[in-house]
Amino acid sequence: METLTPQDSVDIEDLKTRLEAIVASADHPVAVLQDSKPVAFLVPAGLWETLCEALEDIELCRIVRARQNEPMVAVKVSEL
Incomplete structure (x- = not known):
C-alpha cells in the first residue's frame, strides 16, 4: 500500500x-x-x-479474532 505522506501542499x-x-x-x-x-488531504481515487x-480487511480480521474461540458448528453443504 502506498504511504499517505503528502508530497505537496496547497493553500485552501x-x-x-x-x-x-x-x-x-x-x-x-x-x-x-x-x-x-493542514485541514484536509486530497487523495487520489485509487489510493x-x-x-x-x-x-x-482490518474490520474482518477483528471479527474473525472475536469469533475464533466460539464453538464450531458442523454444516453439510447440501443443507445450505
Whole structure:
C-alpha cells in the first residue's frame, strides 16, 4: 500500500480558484492548508480505494479474532 505522506501542499484559497488543475495533477496525497495548518488531504481515487479495502480487511480480521474461540458448528453443504 502506498504511504499517505503528502508530497505537496496547497493553500485552501488556491484550492478554491485552481481546483480542477490541482486535482488533475494530484497523483499523490496533497495537504490542504488553512493558515499554514493542514485541514484536509486530497487523495487520489485509487489510493482512497486501497485505504478503504485495507480498513475493511482490518474490520474482518477483528471479527474473525472475536469469533475464533466460539464453538464450531458442523454444516453439510447440501443443507445450505
